[in-house]
Amino acid sequence: MKTKADVIVKSSSTEERIKEAARKVFTQKGYAATRTRDIAEEAGLNLALLNYYFRSKEKLYDMIMIEAVQGFASRVIKIVNNEYTTFYEKTELMTENYMEFLIDHPGLPLFIINAMNDDPKKFFSKIGFKRPDSNVMIRQLVQILMEEEKKIHPINIMVNMMGMIVFPFLSAPIALKMGNVSKDEFIMVLEQRKKLIPVWIEAIIKSS
Amino acid sequence: MKTKADVIVKSSSTEERIKEAARKVFTQKGYAATRTRDIAEEAGLNLALLNYYFRSKEKLYDMIMIEAVQGFASRVIKIVNNEYTTFYEKTELMTENYMEFLIDHPGLPLFIINAMNDDPKKFFSKIGFKRPDSNVMIRQLVQILMEEEKKIHPINIMVNMMGMIVFPFLSAPIALKMGNVSKDEFIMVLEQRKKLIPVWIEAIIKSS
DNA sequence: GTCTATAACCTGATAGAC
DNA sequence: GTCTATCAGGTTATAGAC
Numbered sequence: 001m002k003t004k005a006d007v008i009v010k011s012s013s014t015e016e017r018i019k020e021a022a023r024k025v026f027t028q029k030g031y032a033a034t035r036t037r038d039i040a041e042e043a044g045l046n047l048a049l050l051n052y053y054f055r056s057k058e059k060l061y062d063m064i065m066i067e068a069v070q071g072f073a074s075r076v077i078k079i080v081n082n083e084y085t086t087f088y089e090k091t092e093l094m095t096e097n098y099m100e101f102l103i104d105h106p107g108l109p110l111f112i113i114n115a116m117n118d119d120p121k122k123f124f125s126k127i128g129f130k131r132p133d134s135n136v137m138i139r140q141l142v143q144i145l146m147e148e149e150k151k152i153h154p155i156n157i158m159v160n161m162m163g164m165i166v167f168p169f170l171s172a173p174i175a176l177k178m179g180n181v182s183k184d185e186f187i188m189v190l191e192q193r194k195k196l197i198p199v200w201i202e203a204i205i206k207s208s
Numbered sequence: 209m210k211t212k213a214d215v216i217v218k219s220s221s222t223e224e225r226i227k228e229a230a231r232k233v234f235t236q237k238g239y240a241a242t243r244t245r246d247i248a249e250e251a252g253l254n255l256a257l258l259n260y261y262f263r264s265k266e267k268l269y270d271m272i273m274i275e276a277v278q279g280f281a282s283r284v285i286k287i288v289n290n291e292y293t294t295f296y297e298k299t300e301l302m303t304e305n306y307m308e309f310l311i312d313h314p315g316l317p318l319f320i321i322n323a324m325n326d327d328p329k330k331f332f333s334k335i336g337f338k339r340p341d342s343n344v345m346i347r348q349l350v351q352i353l354m355e356e357e358k359k360i361h362p363i364n365i366m367v368n369m370m371g372m373i374v375f376p377f378l379s380a381p382i383a384l385k386m387g388n389v390s391k392d393e394f395i396m397v398l399e400q401r402k403k404l405i406p407v408w409i410e411a412i413i414k415s416s
Numbered sequence: 417g418t419c420t421a422t423a424a425c426c427t428g429a430t431a432g433a434c
Numbered sequence: 435g436t437c438t439a440t441c442a443g444g445t446t447a448t449a450g451a452c
Contacts, residue, residue: 163375
């Protein structure tokens with residue numbers, strides 16, 4: 001029988017310690033700039049163990065990257081394909097959900113964007129992404145745009161929503177510098193965004 | 209006396225050919241992943257020449273990076289600090305100016321964002337960025353927010369504007385894939401954005 | 417499973433001929 | 435200025451002892 005203590009021990013097993021260190025270093029420095037030695041050191045282990053568990057730097061990276069994307073995607077899929085919420089309810093759910101998540105993982109957006117842009121074809125194949133014919137959220141958006149006789153391309157709305165959520169985490173250094181704000185103040189700015197993004201999306205649609 | 213032909217020859221001198229190749233490769237793969245050999249090959253030259261002209265990989269990178277940022281910044285500074293245009297005129301000028309520029313240089317945003325996030329302190333010191341006490345555009349924005357009694361932080365407006373302009377170029381692969389659009393169609397989507405971003409910014413301010 | 421030592425390879429930079 | 439050849443150092447991955 002497994003006790004709770006066993007589970008905790010298991011969850012910080014050597015394998016998991018390596019993955020955790022890899023997540024940290026890869027996210028911070030990107031694939032090319034991280035050395036396997038950095039990861040081993042960060043995990044408090046020896047370099048050879050890394051290859052014992054994961055065979056190669058690339059395989060370890062792939063695993064980290066795929067899990068990062070799936071952690072991201074799993075959140076969105078449930079919200080996006082729910083038939084019982086409206087489009088605007090979905091913007092609220094996505095904003096709330098992602099902003100919370102990203103405040104805890106501020107390096108993830110750039111990590112994923114780099115992985116994606118580095119080699120889009122490989123990226124989408126690795127994460128097993130299949131273009132959906134359509135999803136509920138986009139169908140609802142198209143419906144709204146049609147009813148309100150807006151000619152704007154739905155992509156432009158979706159890009160705005162994702163950008164509003166994600167872009168602050170990409171531009172934080174310059175925003176902090178230009179706005180002359182502290183990190184604590186920046187968190188408050190983000191909290192303000194969380195409430196406003198759904199309002200903004202609606203205003204954008206109405207004004208288009 | 210220098211003829212026009214001389215100038216053209218001069219502008220594709222060995223030094224300039226190396227820089228052009230470096231721009232292309234660094235922008236595409238980032239600092240760590242590019243090998244000096246890649247740049248030499250791209251320039252149709254051999255590796256030793258690269259060190260003859262630029263002494264090291266890092267010095268070459270710094271030069272490319274600084275010029276990229278300055279090409280970006282020089283455009284904005286003139287617009288942002290003009291006392292004779294309104295805030296909303298500035299949003300139009302910036303959108304128009306940047307979108308055109310980025311359609312021709314779609315890889316630049318990610319290149320600069322990576323350089324900045326990699327080591328913000330070093331980045332700002334290299335490009336010689338000094339925090340301005342304030343700039344005309346932000347002063348005008350603060351004025352508008354005050355008059356309309358909006359409590360929103362001006363950074364959130366500025367981040368939205370920059371994000372609306374830049375984010376499509378970071379998320380192009382996923383936008384193309386999810387929206388099931390071709391590259392030509394995506395250009396049209398961007399053209400549509402160009403007209404709408406200033407309208408959206410105004411709508412965002414009014415709704416905040 | 418974990419370690420040390422080392423193999424095999426790659427990369428930035430330079431020496432030296434032309 | 436431009437090239438080929440090469441060095442010196444670093445990196446991934448593995449062999450082999452424990």
